[in-house]
Amino acid sequence: MTDSRFEQIYRVVRCVPPGKVATYGQIAQLVGMARGARTVGWAMRAIPEGSDVPWQRVINSRGTISFQPGSPGEAVQRALLEAEGVVFDEQGRVDLKVYGWAGLDPVELNELLNSTSSS
DNA sequence: CGTATGACGAGCC
């Protein structure tokens, strides 16, 4: 039993490997909230600076950064992803077919969500 | 306990 959905979300996001990106909806589905994409976004926003959660690797289903245009967060997220090898096109979009995270195996996912006290 | 908000998503106009 976990404390909150946030913890579950953070755990899954931590499993996203560098150079790969996941969508809010995908994370939501992995934690058991198929329609909780917004909740995932809420969780990302609640992440404190210095957290080990790679929030940068979470983007929307369009393959674009959800931050408001001109917002510092947008540039930061993009820079972090590009530093990992993720390429943005002229429209500022990421090719999810190439950089999209495949997700976790059912077994690994189960283990992940079962870890009540994972550091 | 009820209302409002939000780094989303899919559908409709």
Add this chain to the structure above:
DNA sequence: AGGCTCGCCATAC
């Protein structure tokens, strides 16, 4: 094809 609205889930006030 592009833009707008409604729906969903959880947190905050």
